[in-house]
Amino acid sequence: MEEKILEVLEEYCEEALSYTGDNMMEEGVIDSFTVINIVSELEDVFDIEIDAKYVVAENFRNKEAIIELVRQLVEE
Amino acid sequence: MNTDFGRVVVIGYGKATGEILKYTDDRQADYGYELEFIEHEPHVLGVTRQICEERGIPFASMPDKRELAGYLGEIQEKTLIVSASNNFLFPAAVVERENITIINFHNALLPEYPGRNAPSWVIYQGEARTGITWHYVTAGVDEGNIIIQKSCEIGSDTKAYELTETLMDLAYEGFCECFDSVLQENAEAKPQGFSPERRMYRSSEIPGGGVLHPEEPTENAYRLLRSVDYGKSGIFPPVQMEIDGKRAEILRYRKIAPEKKKEGTDMRYLPFADGELLKIKYRML
Incomplete structure (x- = not known):
């Protein structure tokens, strides 16, 4: 699963793969439009619904947070 | 560089607003105006607050329309209000004040598609092109004279959020091009020339x-x-x-x-x- 998520990130925001900080939004690595693309792609790849309540900066602070979010939603 | 504007107020949310905020901050030294930012509609992924904190720009959150109108209505010095991705409709009491000039970014090529959610309507209607308009704000919605326009193509697979992103980039580009002339009050603004078929799109329409x-x-x-x-x-x-x-x-x-x-x-x-x-x-x- 992690590999697939990283593939999505690579497609829409390669910089996120090498980012080691804790707030990609604030640091300008990722913007709200890229988040929309990533969410849309993750939903399609994993056949999950990512509700709007999960689309917040906290869940997109780095690649680990995104992986954790998807893991939770897939396991639900 | 000279301007009679002693104060610049930026209102809005989103990507273009953040870039415009940074630009007006960078240009402050050229003109000597005071800069402030007002957040009327918070955005869950917004970064304007962070930009203000990092750069020391005064930041105020005013979600209440009356509070915002009252605040703007009490401004005494000559002020330029930059309305970027902003849905607050400036009341006549603010617009008609002589010491206040307001410019607004509309996400379509006015006089076409005035009102709300223009990127949606241009896609839905199958338009091949759209763009942005910076215009002076009058008491009517999206009716003021046009300062600058920028256009772009609409791809056959373009989604509303993708078009919005493109339009925000154009809005920033257009703002940088016209900012000096607006501040120096020599922008060549053109009347819109309304057609009788002009239709206002409302937020309730889908x-x-x-x-x-x-x-x-x-x-x-x-x-x-x-x-x-x-x-x-x-x-x-x-x-x-x-x-x-x-x-x-x-x-x-x-x-x-x-x-x-x-x-x-x-x-x-x-x-x-x-x-x-x-x-x-x-x-x-």
Whole structure:
């Protein structure tokens, strides 16, 4: 699963793969439009619904947070 | 560089607003105006507060319309208000004050598509091009004289949020081009020249009424879905369609090649004229 998520990130925001900080939004690595693309792609790849309540900066602070979010939603 | 404006107030949210805020901050040293930012509509992924904190720009959150109108109405010095991605309608009491000049970015080529959600309507109507307009604000909505316009193409697969991003980039580009002339009060603003058919789009209106008709050409369905697609922002409710006599809401969609078709639950495929398929994932209501 992690590999697939990283593939999505690579497609829409390669910089996120090498980012080691804790707030990609604030640091300008990722913007709200890229988040929309990533969410849309993750939903399609994993056949999950990512509700709007999960689309917040906290869940997109780095690649680990995104992986954790998807893991939770897939396991639900 | 000289200007009589002693104060610049930026109001808005989103990507263009952040870039404009940084630009006006960078240009402060050239003109000596005081700069401040007002957040009227907070955005869950917004970064304007951070920009203000990092740069020491005064920041105020005023979600209440009356409070905002009252605040602006009490400004005494000559002030330029930059309305960037902002849905607050400036009341006449503010607009008509002699010491206040307001410029607004509209996300369409005025006088076409005035009002709300213009990127949605241009996609839904099948327009090949759209753009942005910076204009002076008058008491009427999106009626003021045009300062600058920038245009772009609308791709056949472009979604509303993608077009919005392009328009925000154009808005920033246009702002940088006209900022000096606005501050120096020598911008060549042109009247819009309204046609009798001019139609104002309201926030309550949804393209296609928000209902997809599978019996229509798939190109129409795809245009509808793209036109209301702002990701999870909730600007529009999910598009609905009828399945076996019952209502369903569309969760997501994608244009795919026929060989990528996979059967699944709550999934429907509609054929495009060119052989590709529109994959629709839905949920029964």
